[in-house]
Amino acid sequence: MTAKNAFYAQSGGVTAVINASACGVIETARAHPDKIANVYAGRNGIIGALTEDLIDTNLEAAENIAALRYTPSGAFGSCRYKLKSLEANKREYERLIEVFKAHDIGYFFYNGGGDSADTCFKVSQLSATLGYPVQAIHVPKTVDNDLPITDNCPGFGSVAKYIATSTLEASIDVRSMCATSTKIFVIEVMGRHAGWIAAAGALVADQGIPVVTLFPEVEFDQKRFLAAVKAKVAAHGYCTICVSEGCHWPDGRFLAEQGTRDAFGHAQLGGAAPVVANMIKEAMGLKFHWAVADYLQRAARHLASKSDVEQAYALGKAAVEYAIAGHGSIMPTVVRKSSSPYVWEIGQAPLSAVANVEKFMPKDYISEDGFGITDKCREYLYPLIQGEDYPPYENGLPKYVTLTNAPVARRLGAFQL
Amino acid sequence: MTAKNAFYAQSGGVTAVINASACGVIETARAHPDKIANVYAGRNGIIGALTEDLIDTNLEAAENIAALRYTPSGAFGSCRYKLKSLEANKREYERLIEVFKAHDIGYFFYNGGGDSADTCFKVSQLSATLGYPVQAIHVPKTVDNDLPITDNCPGFGSVAKYIATSTLEASIDVRSMCATSTKIFVIEVMGRHAGWIAAAGALVADQGIPVVTLFPEVEFDQKRFLAAVKAKVAAHGYCTICVSEGCHWPDGRFLAEQGTRDAFGHAQLGGAAPVVANMIKEAMGLKFHWAVADYLQRAARHLASKSDVEQAYALGKAAVEYAIAGHGSIMPTVVRKSSSPYVWEIGQAPLSAVANVEKFMPKDYISEDGFGITDKCREYLYPLIQGEDYPPYENGLPKYVTLTNAPVARRLGAFQL
Numbered sequence: 001m002t003a004k005n006a007f008y009a010q011s012g013g014v015t016a017v018i019n020a021s022a023c024g025v026i027e028t029a030r031a032h033p034d035k036i037a038n039v040y041a042g043r044n045g046i047i048g049a050l051t052e053d054l055i056d057t058n059l060e061a062a063e064n065i066a067a068l069r070y071t072p073s074g075a076f077g078s079c080r081y082k083l084k085s086l087e088a089n090k091r092e093y094e095r096l097i098e099v100f101k102a103h104d105i106g107y108f109f110y111n112g113g114g115d116s117a118d119t120c121f122k123v124s125q126l127s128a129t130l131g132y133p134v135q136a137i138h139v140p141k142t143v144d145n146d147l148p149i150t151d152n153c154p155g156f157g158s159v160a161k162y163i164a165t166s167t168l169e170a171s172i173d174v175r176s177m178c179a180t181s182t183k184i185f186v187i188e189v190m191g192r193h194a195g196w197i198a199a200a201g202a203l204v205a206d207q208g209i210p211v212v213t214l215f216p217e218v219e220f221d222q223k224r225f226l227a228a229v230k231a232k233v234a235a236h237g238y239c240t241i242c243v244s245e246g247c248h249w250p251d252g253r254f255l256a257e258q259g260t261r262d263a264f265g266h267a268q269l270g271g272a273a274p275v276v277a278n279m280i281k282e283a284m285g286l287k288f289h290w291a292v293a294d295y296l297q298r299a300a301r302h303l304a305s306k307s308d309v310e311q312a313y314a315l316g317k318a319a320v321e322y323a324i325a326g327h328g329s330i331m332p333t334v335v336r337k338s339s340s341p342y343v344w345e346i347g348q349a350p351l352s353a354v355a356n357v358e359k360f361m362p363k364d365y366i367s368e369d370g371f372g373i374t375d376k377c378r379e380y381l382y383p384l385i386q387g388e389d390y391p392p393y394e395n396g397l398p399k400y401v402t403l404t405n406a407p408v409a410r411r412l413g414a415f416q417l
Numbered sequence: 418m419t420a421k422n423a424f425y426a427q428s429g430g431v432t433a434v435i436n437a438s439a440c441g442v443i444e445t446a447r448a449h450p451d452k453i454a455n456v457y458a459g460r461n462g463i464i465g466a467l468t469e470d471l472i473d474t475n476l477e478a479a480e481n482i483a484a485l486r487y488t489p490s491g492a493f494g495s496c497r498y499k500l501k502s503l504e505a506n507k508r509e510y511e512r513l514i515e516v517f518k519a520h521d522i523g524y525f526f527y528n529g530g531g532d533s534a535d536t537c538f539k540v541s542q543l544s545a546t547l548g549y550p551v552q553a554i555h556v557p558k559t560v561d562n563d564l565p566i567t568d569n570c571p572g573f574g575s576v577a578k579y580i581a582t583s584t585l586e587a588s589i590d591v592r593s594m595c596a597t598s599t600k601i602f603v604i605e606v607m608g609r610h611a612g613w614i615a616a617a618g619a620l621v622a623d624q625g626i627p628v629v630t631l632f633p634e635v636e637f638d639q640k641r642f643l644a645a646v647k648a649k650v651a652a653h654g655y656c657t658i659c660v661s662e663g664c665h666w667p668d669g670r671f672l673a674e675q676g677t678r679d680a681f682g683h684a685q686l687g688g689a690a691p692v693v694a695n696m697i698k699e700a701m702g703l704k705f706h707w708a709v710a711d712y713l714q715r716a717a718r719h720l721a722s723k724s725d726v727e728q729a730y731a732l733g734k735a736a737v738e739y740a741i742a743g744h745g746s747i748m749p750t751v752v753r754k755s756s757s758p759y760v761w762e763i764g765q766a767p768l769s770a771v772a773n774v775e776k777f778m779p780k781d782y783i784s785e786d787g788f789g790i791t792d793k794c795r796e797y798l799y800p801l802i803q804g805e806d807y808p809p810y811e812n813g814l815p816k817y818v819t820l821t822n823a824p825v826a827r828r829l830g831a832f833q834l
Binding site for chain 2: 010013014016044045047071072073074075076077078079080081161164165166168169170172173174175176177179180181185187203207208271273274289290291292293294295296298299300301302303305382384385386387388390393395396397398400402
């Protein structure tokens with residue numbers, strides 16, 4: 001068997017460790033030149049494949065590829081572009097195969113979340129139908145932690161560590177000021193459908209912090225919420241609220257969609273945190289502060305979880321190893337063997353079982369009052385935030401790499417997206 | 418001379434390194450038992466002195482005092498409580514002296530910003546008048562970096578490092594997504610009157626990030642601002658905006674005071690970042706994300722600047738050394754000898770020259786267009802964010818100390834604040 005080329009692309013919202021998976025893919029491919037000649041990356045994800053805008057990663061120095069391990073964001077560009085169904089837009093899939101043929105691509109590594117797994121699955125099925133076999137392997141990534149089968153998704157552990165740490169730090173700040181100043185601190189975290197990240201904020205309760213957590217999985221009950229906050233303030237003098245952006249009223253409206261209008265009557269400017277903070281102010285008259293972490297949380301490579309970085313790399317590496325061993329239409333997974341100590345190994349799941357399946361927080365991970373987490377949830381979360389993995393610094397700032405991203409010469413005509 | 422006791426209190430908004438100054442004060446005092454018998458800390462700042470609610474720091478184990486060096490927040494509680502002028506409320510000053518007498522306090526160490534320096538100055542003058550001499554020394558602290566004479570204020574360097582790092586991380590996140598998704602990222606930073614923290618965000622321009630910075634020192638000009646953003650998006654495909662909470666219109670209104678109303682007609686929920694983001698959306702229709710770092714920035718001990726931590730400790734240590742050498746009514750300062758390499762030493766300033774003087778960004782630190790910083794500003798800022806000084810971690814989270822804060826037995830009657 002002569003060596004084929006590999007295609008690698010990043011898809012959807014980027015994370016602090018998606019480049020660590022890229023590093024795992026590229027370094028492992030480079031170690032097997034007899035099987036994989038070149039890794040071509042899609043510029044801006046799958047769009048790069050469709051438009052034949054490929055990046056020749058072979059031209060990047062080994063130390064720059066190694067630096068991907070500690071560089072957040074998507075080094076080759078990511079995209080929010082969902083391939084339509086095969087029926088609705090067969091030409092896109094045919095174009096992919098056309099590009100793969102033109103560049104002798106035998107391996108398709110797609111690094112993304114649920115939608116990407118579905119695309120990867122379709123590519124794996126199509127390649128056979130269209131007479132050009134490509135081994136399609138999905139590398140999991142998503143801060144939302146909502147992919148099935150795998151113990152967790154790379155990207156999540158680092159966000160969890162960042163949110164738990166930041167919530168702890170801001171809470172002890174408020175604790176030291178609450179006698180005469182701020183008594184309420186609200187931090188808004190990501191998670192439109194699943195409360196995994198909010199659950200990480202709830203971990204600070206173990207450090208003695210009075211925290212009330214608002215999950216997307218629990219319908220917002222204003223009366224009960226205010227009572228819970230009031231009780232914490234009475235007992236501790238202050239209260240921290242960790243609110244998921246997906247927290248919503250019983251009728252499904254997000255808290256952030258309060259119908260807020262600016263002076264010109266324009267629609268609300270967003271943010272569940274200010275809504276919650278204002279609600280408490282009006283009910284109890286307490287001084288508040290609020291933060292919206294937004295992209296800071298998913299990009300915070302400076303505080304990545306070591307186990308997250310290791311798994312992100314290992315899953316990229318495993319994807320290549322599975323591919324050269326002849327596998328396809330799979331996603332490498334993290335298999336938890338034990339929580340304490342945390343022991344994990346790499347497994348695999350068929351893409352047919354991954355595509356279009358969303359994993360939510362189990363009911364028994366949320367405490368009975370709906371405002372905290374259970375010991376079962378703690379047992380799940382703590383291993384994922386273990387260890388630190390600091391980037392190098394230069395002149396006071398993290399020394400992240402920016403690749404040259406030189407293009408591969410085109411061989412085909414243009415393609416209209 | 419027999420040993421006297423020392424009083425130490427934390428004042429105003431806390432920082433990532435104010436406890437490092439406390440550590441410097443207490444460890445240095447412990448090294449001179451012949452001069453200082455005990456350090457009593459005010460519970461919740463100066464309120465602890467007024468209400469005779471003193472904490473006996475002697476009862477804390479040496480390792481817990483050492484842990485203050487890497488624990489953010491105010492370990493003894495801080496407060497927002499400004500002593501009135503001597504004329505307006507002489508009884509408060511008399512009460513302070515009464516408490517000092519009752520507990521044989523010969524040293525008054527006050528750790529805070531501009532208001533606290535003024536209080537410390539008044540105490541230093543009063544003690545002589547009231548016939549009970551106390552050596553009052555101010556230990557500088559403020560993330561706003563607005564104290565005069567000293568090269569910088571402990572707390573600022575760490576916020577600057579955090580904001581520069583976070584702005585960099587979020588910016589390269591957006592850079593990798595901008596082809597099909599978010600093109601505008603807005604981060605709101607602290608600084609109601611001075612743009613020092615916003616200037617730290619502007620440092621990411623040196624990493625090739627297109628950033629537009631909005632300072633409180635520059636009146637907001639919407640038309641010029643939108644043109645600057647548009648030009649950056651045209652050239653780079655995306656743009657980061659670092660907006661100071663103190664950014665304001667020519668008539669003095671803060672951007673955050675846009676007159677926003679919620680569905681019930683209640684006043685705006687705040688935040689300059691969503692206002693700016695929405696403004697860009699309306700003018701250019703670009704997808705945006707925004708973050709408000711709020712307390713996360715000043716509490717972020719996990720990313721403290723090493724030079725900041727060292728200076729915070731050194732200033733606390735110097736305060737005690739100056740005191741036992743007979744000085745009073747002063748503030749130890751950081752004196753910059755050279756920027757590259759950064760060489761500094763400890764100096765001192767008379768409190769009369771510090772009290773009620775605010776230091777703003779020099780005009781020649783802001784670029785001509787008002788949206789960035791000059792090389793002179795860079796030369797000033799970079800030394801302050803040098804080096805990392807990570808806290809220890811346990812079970813995935815920073816292992817910060819919570820002191821026992823045992824009270825000193827009261828000797829006086831109650832005092833009504």
